[in-house]
Amino acid sequence: xxxxxxxxxxxxxxxxxxxxxxxxxxxxxxxxxxxxxxxxxxxxxxxxxxxxxxxxxxxxxxxxxxxxxxxxxxxxxxxxxxxxxxxxxxxxxxxxxxxxxxxxxxxxxxxxxxxxxxxxxxxxxxxxxxxxxxxxxxxxxxxxxxxxxxxxxxxxxxxxxxxxxxxxxxxxxxxxxxxxxxxxxxxxxxxxxxxxxxxxxxxxxxxxxxxxxxxxxxxxxxxxxxxxxxxxxxxxxxxxxxxxxxxxxxxxxxxxxxxxxxxxxxxxxxxxxxxxxxxxxxxxxxxxxxxxxxxxxxxxxxxxxxxxxxxxxxxxxxxxxxxxxxxxxxxxxxxxxxxxxxxxxxxxxxxxxxxxxxxxxxxxxxxxxxxxxxxxxxxxxxxxxxxxxxxxxxxxxxxxxxxxxxxxxxxxx
Amino acid sequence: xxxxxxxxxxxxxxxxxxxxxxxxxxxxxxxxxxxxxxxxxxxxxxxxxxxxxxxxxxxxxxxxxxxxxxxxxxxxxxxxxxxxxxxxxxxxxxxxxxxxxxxxxxxxxxxxxxxxxxxxxxxxxxxxxxxxxxxxxxxxxxxxxxxxxxxxxxxxxxxxxxxxxxxxxxxxxxxxxxxxxxxxxxxxxxxxxxxxxxxxxxxxxxxxxxxxxxxxxxxxxxxxxxxxxxxxxxxxxxxxxxxxxxxxxxxxxxxxxxxxxxxxxxxxxxxxxxxxxxxxxxxxxxxxxxxxxxxxxxxxxxxxxxxxxxxxxxxxxxxxxxxxxxxxxxxxxxxxxxxxxxxxxxxxxxxxxxxxxxxxxxxxxxxxxxxxxxxxxxxxxxxxxxxxxxxxxxxxxxxxxxxxxxxxxxxxx
Numbered sequence: 001x002x003x004x005x006x007x008x009x010x011x012x013x014x015x016x017x018x019x020x021x022x023x024x025x026x027x028x029x030x031x032x033x034x035x036x037x038x039x040x041x042x043x044x045x046x047x048x049x050x051x052x053x054x055x056x057x058x059x060x061x062x063x064x065x066x067x068x069x070x071x072x073x074x075x076x077x078x079x080x081x082x083x084x085x086x087x088x089x090x091x092x093x094x095x096x097x098x099x100x101x102x103x104x105x106x107x108x109x110x111x112x113x114x115x116x117x118x119x120x121x122x123x124x125x126x127x128x129x130x131x132x133x134x135x136x137x138x139x140x141x142x143x144x145x146x147x148x149x150x151x152x153x154x155x156x157x158x159x160x161x162x163x164x165x166x167x168x169x170x171x172x173x174x175x176x177x178x179x180x181x182x183x184x185x186x187x188x189x190x191x192x193x194x195x196x197x198x199x200x201x202x203x204x205x206x207x208x209x210x211x212x213x214x215x216x217x218x219x220x221x222x223x224x225x226x227x228x229x230x231x232x233x234x235x236x237x238x239x240x241x242x243x244x245x246x247x248x249x250x251x252x253x254x255x256x257x258x259x260x261x262x263x264x265x266x267x268x269x270x271x272x273x274x275x276x277x278x279x280x281x282x283x284x285x286x287x288x289x290x291x292x293x294x295x296x297x298x299x300x301x302x303x304x305x306x307x308x309x310x311x312x313x314x315x316x317x318x319x320x321x322x323x324x325x326x327x328x329x330x331x332x333x334x335x336x337x338x339x340x341x342x343x344x345x346x347x348x349x350x351x352x353x354x355x356x357x358x359x360x361x362x363x364x365x366x367x368x369x370x371x372x373x374x375x376x377x378x379x380x381x382x383x384x385x386x387x388x389x390x391x392x393x394x395x396x397x398x399x400x401x402x403x404x405x406x407x408x409x410x411x412x413x
Numbered sequence: 414x415x416x417x418x419x420x421x422x423x424x425x426x427x428x429x430x431x432x433x434x435x436x437x438x439x440x441x442x443x444x445x446x447x448x449x450x451x452x453x454x455x456x457x458x459x460x461x462x463x464x465x466x467x468x469x470x471x472x473x474x475x476x477x478x479x480x481x482x483x484x485x486x487x488x489x490x491x492x493x494x495x496x497x498x499x500x501x502x503x504x505x506x507x508x509x510x511x512x513x514x515x516x517x518x519x520x521x522x523x524x525x526x527x528x529x530x531x532x533x534x535x536x537x538x539x540x541x542x543x544x545x546x547x548x549x550x551x552x553x554x555x556x557x558x559x560x561x562x563x564x565x566x567x568x569x570x571x572x573x574x575x576x577x578x579x580x581x582x583x584x585x586x587x588x589x590x591x592x593x594x595x596x597x598x599x600x601x602x603x604x605x606x607x608x609x610x611x612x613x614x615x616x617x618x619x620x621x622x623x624x625x626x627x628x629x630x631x632x633x634x635x636x637x638x639x640x641x642x643x644x645x646x647x648x649x650x651x652x653x654x655x656x657x658x659x660x661x662x663x664x665x666x667x668x669x670x671x672x673x674x675x676x677x678x679x680x681x682x683x684x685x686x687x688x689x690x691x692x693x694x695x696x697x698x699x700x701x702x703x704x705x706x707x708x709x710x711x712x713x714x715x716x717x718x719x720x721x722x723x724x725x726x727x728x729x730x731x732x733x734x735x736x737x738x739x740x741x742x743x744x745x746x747x748x749x750x751x752x753x754x755x756x757x758x759x760x761x762x763x764x765x766x767x768x769x770x771x772x773x774x775x776x777x778x779x780x781x782x783x784x785x786x787x788x789x790x791x792x793x794x795x796x797x798x799x800x801x802x803x804x805x806x807x808x809x810x811x812x813x814x815x816x817x818x819x820x821x822x823x824x825x826x
Contacts, residue, residue, distance in 0.1 A: 021662040022631050022694050031467070032628075032693055051691050054444070054464050059536060062478070062684065123472060215445075218435050249434040271475065273686060278464050280445055281435050 004387040007096040010040035012119045017044040032206045039387040042366065046101065046127045046385045047119040049291045050275055053203045056257040056284060058265055058274035058292075066269025066299060066311045071110040081406035084340065084398040094403040098367055098396050099386045101126055102294040106302055106379040107411055116294070118385070123272055125291035126383040129364025132276070132290035133241040137349025139259050140176055140248050141320045149251050151176065158247045161218070166226040167243055174230045175244050176348050177328050181228030184237045188389045194224075198238065202285040203277055217242055217279045233335035234328075234346050238287035241349060245286020256284040268303060269311040270296040288364070297381040301362075301370040305379055325360050325374070327352030340397035357408055365389040367396050376408035417800040420509040423453035425532045430457040445619045452800040455779065459514065459540045459798045460532040462704045463688055466616045469670040469697060471678055471687035471705075479682025479712060479724045484523040494819035497753065497811040507816040511780055511809050512799040514539055515707040519715055519792040520824055529707070531798070536685055538704035539796040542777025545689070545703035546654040550762025552672050553589055553661050554733045562664050564589065571660045574631070579639040580656055587643045588657050589761050590741050594641030597650045601802045607637075611652065615698040616690055630655055630692045646748035647741075647759050651700035654762060658699020669697040681716060682724040683709040701777070710794040714775075714783040718792055738773050738787070740765030753810035770821055778802040780809050789821035 004010075012018075016027050017040075029041040031052040036045040045052060077092035095103060101120040105113035120126055143149040151173035155162055162168060166182035167175070174180055185193035197213045199205035201220035214220040221242055228235075245256055252259060257276050265274060274296065277289035292300075299310065304324075308316030328347040338344075345352050353359040357375030367384020388395045421427070429440050430453075442454040444465040449458040458465060490505035508516060514533040518526035533539055556562040564586035568575055575581060579595035580588070587593055598606035610626045612618035614633040627633040634655055641648075658669055665672060670689050678687060687709065690702035705713075712723065717737075721729030741760040751757075758765050766772040770788030780797020801808045 018695055021659060021668070022629065022696050028694050030693055048695075050463070050688075051467050051469050051695055054466060055468070056464050062536070065475070123475070216435065246434060255434070275463075280443055281441050282431055282461075282464055283435050 004039060007099045007117070010043050010099070011117070012040070012044040015040060015043075017041060017119075018048075034206055037205065039385070042387075043099070043101070043385045044119050046366065046383070047121075047124050049125075049127050049277065053277045055275040055289075055291075056255065056278050056282070058257045058276060058290075059261045060270045060273050061261070061266030063266065064269060065271050068106070068295070068298075069110045071107070071112055072114075073112045076105070076113050076407065076410070079403075079406050079410050081402045083402055089399065089403070091403055091407060094399050097399050099384050100367065101383040101385055103380065103382045104294050104298045105407070106298055106381075108377045109302060111298075114294075120294070120383060122295060123293060125272065125274055125293050127364070127366075127368065128290040128292055128297070128362075128383075129288050129366060129368045130238070130241075131297070131362040131364045131368050131370060132286060132288050133238070133349040134362030134370070135260055135264075135290060136241055136245045136248060136256065136286045137176060138316065138320070138324070139252075139256070139263065140172075140244055141323065141348045142263065142316060143248060143251055144172075145317050145320050149247065155243065155247065158250050159243070161222060162243070165222060166224045167221075169226075170230045172244075172247060175240050175247070177332075178234055178236060178240045178346055178349070179231050179332055180235065180237065180240050181226055181230050181232075182235075182237060182239060183225045183227035184239045186237060195238065197223075198242075201279060202242075202289065203279050204285060204289070215279075216281050217283050217285065218246065218281075221246065232332065234333040235336060236338075236346070241287030242285075244349070245284065248286070249283075255282075256286055260290075264300065264303075264315060265296075267311060267313045267315045268296070268299045270299055272296060294381050294383055297370050297383075298379060301372050301379045301381055304360075304370075305372050305374055305377075324348050324350045325352065325358060327354055327360070330354065338394075340394055340401060359404075367400075369400070371404055373404075373408050376412050378408050378411060380404060380407075417452060420512045420530070423456050423512070424530070425453070425457040428453060428456075430454060430532075431461075447619055450618065452798070455800075456512070456514070456798045457532050459779065459796070460534075460537050462538075462540050462690065466690045468688040468702075468704075469668065469691050469695070470674075471670045471689060471703075472674045473683045473686050474674070474679030476679065477682060478684050481519070481708070481711075482523045484520070484525055485527075486525045489518070489526050489820065489823070492816075492819050492823050494815045496815055502812065502816070504816055504820060507812050510812050512797050513780065514796040514798055516793065516795045517707050517711045518820070519711055521790045522715060524711075527707075533707070533796060535708060536706060538685065538687055538706050540777075540779075540781065541703040541705055541710070541775075541796075542701050542779060542781045543651070543654075544710070544775040544777045544781050544783060545699060545701050546651070546762040547775035547783070548673055548677075548703060549654055549658045549661060549669065549699045550589060551729065551733070551737070552665075552669070552676065553585075553657055554736065554761045555676065555729060556661060556664060557585075558730050558733050562660065568656065568660070571663050572656070574635060575656070578635060579637045580634075582639075583643045585657075585660060588653050588660070590745075591647055591649060591653045591759055591762070592644050592745055593648065593650065593653050594639055594643050594645075595648075595650060595652060596638045596640035597652045599650060608651065610636075611655075611700075614692060615655075615702065616692050617698060617702070629694050630696050630698065631659065631694075634659065645745070647746040648749060649751075649759070654700035655698075657762070658697065661699070662696075668695075669699055673703075677713065677728060678709075680724065680726045680728045681709070681712045683712055685709060707794050707796055710783050710796075711792060714785050714792045714794055717783075718785050718787055718790075737761050737763045738765065738771060740767055740773070743767065753814060772817075780813075782813070784817055786817075786821050789825050791821050791824060793817060793820075 303310035687705035716723035
């Protein structure tokens with residue numbers, strides 16, 4: 001495998017991607033021929049998802065914007081650290097290394113660092129990828145707290161359509177923590193992996209010629225077959241988040257875009273509307289369709305760090321946040337074999353470190369992250385367009401996790 | 414032809430359109446099977462365009478919202494008038510008659526009347542249809558005023574790609590005022606009309622199986638052939654607005670979504686972002702792709718009534734507004750034979766009445782309108798989902814134009 005060109009040489013402005021009216025054919029990024037998924041085109045498309053797919057608005061409401069205080073620091077760029085594979089880098093070098101599109105650091109609630117690269121601007125939403133799952137999981141946990149969703153209930157209680165599928169004998173709790181035995185491959189390098197049918201069904205990928213598979217998210221979920229047992233091991237599979245999102249919407253009687261708007265976006269004082277990709281019948285992609293701005297992701301994460309309180313509202317019950325931060329079964333998680341996340345667990349669609357800083361995170365492929373470190377009074381929101389889409393963020397984690405830890409130590413020390 | 418069901422019985426909430434997770438098949442409105450274009454589904458889809466097509470954001474900026482003063486009046490509903498076909502109605506009756514989705518009346522700059530029906534809400538953008546043209550035309554006129562666009566120049570000066578097309582011997586001025594001789598039919602009832610290829614190319618309609626025509630707006634425009642002479646008669650053809658939008662973007666070096674944002678939306682103090690449908694290479698549909706809220710359309714129209722000044726800014730040069738309000742050649746217009754608009758003209762993509770109130774308007778099929786009556790200190794913004802998509806708004810005009818005139822007389826009298 002050849003080494004991809006670096007962040008600087010793949011800057012979409014430098015490359016001239018989608019510049020000109022119309023852009024030249026070799027500079028054009030299209031959804032219908034899948035070039036929008038090809039690196040380095042992703043360096044443009046990840047900041048322009050709504051120009052490629054149908055989307056539902058996540059309205060911020062009409063209230064005032066919450067304004068962050070700033071206490072910008074110049075000492076972060078030089079922070080040294082060693083990557084998991086033994087290379088010496090500085091914080092600043094880590095940003096280019098990870099094809100960062102934007103990164104914002106909050107310390108004690110104030111912005112101490114904020115950078116934008118490539119196609120991203122402060123007011124422009126960027127794809128959140130699987131950070132979407134953590135929104136879906138949080139809403140599910142809130143509904144559970146309210147008694148609207150029963151975690152011990154069968155999936156069939158909410159979704160009788162799932163009779164005959166892998167989920168027929170699963171509980172909502174197992175879906176939330178992803179301990180489902182289901183035949184579903186997320187191996188992006190395998191053209192036969194189920195992830196591709198899911199992407200087509202969810203309007204995230206163009207429909208191939210002569211495609212005869214399911215053309216909606218629900219239609220896709222109804223094809224899933226059991227493989228292995230439920231409740232025994234964590235297995236990271238996006239189909240679980242879609243099943244959970246379906247349960248959430250059915251139980252709440254509300255579209256996920258409206259739930260995020262009503263319960264989070266209208267209370268957080270966000271700067272911008274967010275949006276979510278919808279399928280051909282208007283159903284949102286609950287496992288990966290969200291786009292939002294870097295600052296608004298930071299507001300969301302800071303709310304979590306404060307036990308659900310932010311902008312003058314108790315937005316999420318403190319018990320719900322504590323339940324997530326506490327994590328889940330680490331033995332279940334260890335069976336997934338994610339080498340960069342030894343000792344972690346996965347709770348309500350959040351990644352929990354169980355480390356001495358109490359770190360937990362929302363994470364998405366290609367470098368999307370909301371990293372919350374209560375023990376360092378620290379929140380990092382980060383968007384990227386790394387060429388590799390590894391499950392568990394392997395290649396990125398080799399750099400990011402030591403970099404984030406070094407930053408926390410620097411601020412604490 | 415059978416009479417379509419009335420506004421009340423086609424209320425999308427009453428019909429249950431797109432309700433449920435997922436909605437039942439018979440309640441589902443889809444883009445890929447063209448059901449989103451079928452009445453009564455349009456009563457839902459016209460307030461949900463972004464959930465059906467890729468769109469570019471038109472950012473409102475981060476400035477404060479301009480707040481309208483309110484002076485609501487209860488006497489408007491009972492205003493009587495006679496339709497062009499001789500029926501006695503009241504103002505209130507006219508709203509249902511025209512399948513109104515929203516209507517807002519400003520008198521002397523204050524909101525005196527505001528109603529929402531069906532799927533529309535104050536913060537939800539609605540399709541503007543050909544009101545989009547008036548935005549494109551206004552921006553072209555502003556660039557002309559600044560010397561960036563020369564109206565006497567050949568289209569080929571800006572768009573050498575149009576060599577060999579109907580536009581090879583046309584001037585920018587002829588495009589702006591739609592006096593182009595081009596083979597292009599906008600007859601929606603004719604399945605072979607060019608409007609359908611345009612809709613496919615512009616991502617407003619699903620691509621039919623085995624379609625081999627152009628798949629981008631520019632590709633479509635390059636197929637257009639001459640029919641008749643230029644500069645002799647007004648002929649309402651949307652392809653002209655697309656050519657104009659292409660010229661505007663090429664000359665300004667800026668996407669139409671960004672031009673509207675920078676020059677209008679960030680200055681007007683609008684409440685919400687607007688958006689515009691983009692084609693498969695990101696080019697906006699300059700002849701019909703805009704969606705915006707009812708109040709923001711009213712702000713835009715009120716700015717025009719004030720000679721371009723609004724919200725503390727001279728947003729559009731007064732001379733540009735005056736040029737539009739003055740109108741164009743009425744003899745050219747008369748040749749188009751639009752029976753409901755006798756004595757009118759078409760200037761810079763705006764409809765000009767030449768009546769005693771100085772009325773001029775931006776208009777779109779199915780009932781979209783920004784109606785400006787300087788002589789009555791009156792602005793009306795209106796969205797609708799009338800089942801008929803007649804060119805020139807014929808069926809709607811039989812009701813609307815007398816209703817608007819009666820309202821102006823009532824307020825003046």
